[in-house]
Structure formats: C-alpha cells, structure tokens
Amino acid sequence: xxxxxxxxxxxxxxxxxxxxxxxxxxxxxxxxxxxxxxxxxxxxxxxxxxxxxxxxxxxxxxxxxxxxxxxxxxxxxxxxxxxxxxxxxxxxxxxxxxxxxxxxxxxxxxxxxxxxxxxxxxxxxxxxxxxxxxxxxxxxxxxxxxxxxxxxxxxxxxxxxxxxxxxxxxxxxxxxxxxxxxxxxxxxxxxxxxxxxxxxxxxxxxxxxxxxxxxxxxxxxxxxxxxxxxxxxxxxxxxxxxxxxxxxxxxxxxxxxxxxxxxxxxxxxxxxxxxxxxxxxxxxxxxxxxxxxxxxxxxxxxxxxxxxxxxxxxxxxxxxxxxxxxxxxxxxxxxxxxxxxxxxxxxxxxxxxxxxxxxxxxxxxxx
Ligand SMILES: C[S@@+](CC[C@H](N)C(=O)[O-])C[C@H]1O[C@@H](n2cnc3c(N)ncnc32)[C@H](O)[C@@H]1O
Numbered sequence: 424x425x426x427x428x429x430x431x432x433x434x435x436x437x438x439x440x441x442x443x444x445x446x447x448x449x450x451x452x453x454x455x456x457x458x459x460x461x462x463x464x465x466x467x468x469x470x471x472x473x474x475x476x477x478x479x480x481x482x483x484x485x486x487x488x489x490x491x492x493x494x495x496x497x498x499x500x501x502x503x504x505x506x507x508x509x510x511x512x513x514x515x516x517x518x519x520x521x522x523x524x525x526x527x528x529x530x531x532x533x534x535x536x537x538x539x540x541x542x543x544x545x546x547x548x549x550x551x552x553x554x555x556x557x558x559x560x561x562x563x564x565x566x567x568x569x570x571x572x573x574x575x576x577x578x579x580x581x582x583x584x585x586x587x588x589x590x591x592x593x594x595x596x597x598x599x600x601x602x603x604x605x606x607x608x609x610x611x612x613x614x615x616x617x618x619x620x621x622x623x624x625x626x627x628x629x630x631x632x633x634x635x636x637x638x639x640x641x642x643x644x645x646x647x648x649x650x651x652x653x654x655x656x657x658x659x660x661x662x663x664x665x666x667x668x669x670x671x672x673x674x675x676x677x678x679x680x681x682x683x684x685x686x687x688x689x690x691x692x693x694x695x696x697x698x699x700x701x702x703x704x705x706x707x708x709x710x711x712x713x714x715x716x717x718x719x720x721x722x723x724x725x726x727x728x729x730x731x732x733x734x735x736x737x738x739x740x741x742x743x744x745x746x747x748x749x750x751x752x753x754x755x756x757x758x759x760x761x762x763x764x765x766x767x768x769x770x771x772x773x774x775x776x777x778x779x780x781x782x783x784x785x786x787x788x789x790x
Contacts, residue, residue, distance in 0.1 A: 470519040474539075475556030476512055477521065478549050480504060483531060483539050492528030542590070545597050550590030551741075557587035561748050574753035577651040585654055589629040595692055596632040598779045599721055600639055606777045607787050610717060613687065614640045623686040625678055625708060626650065626694030630658025633673075634665045645671040646684050678704045683711035690719040697754050701765055709769035712790040718771060724784040725756035738781035762786045 446454070477483045485501050486493060493501070499509035513529050516522040522529045538548040560581050567573075577585055604610050613620055620643045627633050627647035637645050647662075649655040655675050662671045679700045683689065689708045698704040708718050725742050726733035733739045742756055749755050759776050763786055766774045771788030778784050 466518075469515060470521075471552065471555050473512065473515040473519050473521065474552040477516060478539065478553050479556070482509070482512060482516070483521070483535070486522060486529060486531040487536055487540055490530070492525065492530045494527050495529065498529065542593055543597060545594065545601055547594050547597065550587065550593050554584075554587040554591035555744075557581075557584045558748060560584060561751050564751055565747060568751075575751050577752075578653060582653070585629065585651070585657075589631050589654075589657075592628070592693055593631060595721055595783055596635055598783055599632075599690075599692070599719075599785065600635065603719075603721065603777070603779050603785045606779075606785060607717060607719065610688070614643055617642060619644070620687045621646065621685065622688045622690070623648065623684055623711065624690045624692070625683065625704070626691055626697070627658055627673070628692075628694070629654050630661040630671075630673070632690075632692055633658065633671055634661050634667060637662075637667045637671050638665070641670075643670075646686070647671065647673045648676050648678070648683070649673070650675065650677050678707065681707035681710075683707050685713060686711050687713050687716045688719065689716070690721065692721045693723060695720050695762065695765075696722060696749065696756050697752055699753070702768060705765040705769045709766075709771055709788075709790060714790060716790045718766060718769075718788050718790075720762050720766070720786040721779075722759070722762055722784055722786065723756045723782060724759045724778065727758040727760065736781065741782060759784045759786060 481502060482498065482504075485498060495510040495513040496506055498504075498513065499506040502509075513522065513524075517524050517529065521532055521535060523532050524530075537544040538546050539552070540549065541547055542549065561584075564575055604614065614622070620640075622636065622640075622643050623646045624633055624636075625648050627649050628651075630647055630649075633645055633647045637643070645667075647658055649658060652675060655673060659673055662668055662673065678698055681703075689712060691704075691708070695701055695704060705718070705720075712718060723742050723745065725746070726739055734743050746756055762784075763774050763776055766786060766788035769788075771790060774786070774788040776784050776786040
C-alpha cells in the first residue's frame, strides 16, 4: 500500500531555524499567541475547580444571601470552613470574576445567581460545573486505559458522577419544557388535552426529567425505562418523594433488547448517543408508538467533519470535552443528521430537527 502524501497545510520547518538564525518574527509572534492561549486554558482549569468548590461547599449560596458583602473570614465562619482555604477561594473567585471585591468584602458578581443557584432556570449552569468536577474519575480511567481502550459504564462510576450528570441535564429538560415541546406540531395540545396519553421516557436516568414532566402535564401517564440499576433506584425514590407513584411507573431494560411499552410519545434525552445499537433502539421505540405517535430525540449536536471549525465555539469546546466521557462509555456524540437518519430508517415520517441551544438539538418524527 502506498503512503498518503502529507497534508499540504503542514507548516514547513523554518529556514532560519535550520540555519541556526533563530525563529523568524512570524514564529515568535505565533509562539507568544500560543503562550497566551495556554495560560488562558490553565486559568480556565482553575476557574472550573473554583466553581466546583464554591457550589459544592455553598460559598456562592451564602454570598448570594449577603448582598452587603462578606469578608473571607466571615464567609469561612458562616460555613464552618477553614479561613485560609476560604481566602484562597475568594481570591480565585475574584480572579475568575465570579465575585466582586470592595473594602474587605466579597460580593456575588452580577448575573450569576440564576446560572449558579437556580436549578430550574433555563440558564442554569451549576449542574454542568459540578459535573466537570465529577469527571475527575474519568481522567484517571483514561490515563490508565488510553493504550488498551478499555471502557467503563455508569454502574462502575463513583456515585457522584451519575448524580452530577442528572443535575447537568436539568437544563436540557428545562429547554424541552419551555420551548422544545412547543416546536413539535400538536404536541403540547396532546400533552395538555383530556384524551389519555402515555409518555415513555427511555434511559430516564435518575428520573429528574420524568418528575418535572409529570408535574407539568398532570393528565399524562408516564413510564420510565432505565438500564442502570442504581439510577433506576434513584428514579423510583425521586418519583415517590414527588408523590407521583400512581402516575409514573418505572422499569429496568436494555434499550436495544426492548420491548418498549405502547406509547403515544417516546422521549430519549441525551441518551440515544450512548446506545451500542442506535438503529435497534429507534426501531423498538418506533414499533411501540401508536398511530400518529411521536418519537422525540433530545441530543447534543456534535459537529460533522465538514463543520469541524464549530468545535472552536464555546458549545463545541464543551462537546469536545464531553466526548472523553462518551469514549469511556464506548460511544460518541453524533451530528444531528445521523439522528434524523435513524428516525427515517425506522419508517418515521416528517422527521425534523430544531436547535434549542448551541449545545442542544431536538429531533422528532411521527408514526
Ligand atoms: C447521559 S444519561 C441521561 C439520563 C437522563 N435521560 C437525563 O437526561 O438525565 C444516559 C442514560 O442512559 C442509560 N443508558 C445508556 N445506554 C443504555 C441502554 N443501552 N439501555 C438502557 N439504558 C441505557 C444510562 O444508564 C444513563 O442513565
């Protein structure tokens, strides 16, 4: 087999360097630019840990309750935390612009209350921040298995990871409830009408979405299916806590094997990409739909190769990072057109997709 020619975009080795004359001004400028970028990434790394600590140890929450500001010492005392550690955190939080500083006191910066402290807000980001912190076990796993490619699964992860994942997916459900369902013709009318409707959520995780959807649509019967036993247990507890056990039932199943209970609406929220056989999962879901039923696939829209530059947008950078966890799970996020093609192959009609956020697409089809 002949070797492929190297890509023409490869930068040639500088003649200055080979002749010992040192880097050219152009190379020096490129190095300075890269150094700034490297520093920026390092700062971002610390900024993420600062978010994680501040959320998990309630530093942001306490600051938000003190609009008059708090000194690091008072903040530490209020939370019964170490004074030096809290001072370090306050300075890091100031450097990341999460807090402001005036006359010895720190204040939560303007515009951060909803993203950090209001889980049902459409701009909630706190779950994602803690999820990034919880990914620490994924990095250790990757270090160990980068050469042998071994995978892991949800039932093997430390409990903090599925819990943080559930918190990070809250915003996906919020977007579905606030604007996603409204994009699908006739869906809200069916969910809010008096004709009995059965809604099945496949791979419902810890049930946080099921609970919120059941609260939003009190006439609808919900069924959740989940493959991971621990997540299913957490889902059952969440449903019981919300007093919804009579209207929300749960069961354990591997989605590829089915069968899916008969339904008018089937939803997969950021879950189809994880299935080992996505076509089989969509086929089972489509088979379970009653006539005129709708399959909803809520997903990350990972850029296709032809639009790889989108990976350099903030949403693209986050998805490129999530892809590490997907790799560990033995799957990958996919472009929207692939999800659309699974639905068409399963015989669904009027397959359509709508971007709900740069990081969120809703794909649907009708039986
Ligand atoms: C990223 S989580 C999303 C959970 C939930 N939908 C949410 O948004 O919070 C993916 C879920 O899919 C489940 N899952 C993945 N593959 C599955 C399969 N083949 N059969 C059943 N469940 C599966 C996992 O256990 C996990 O709970």
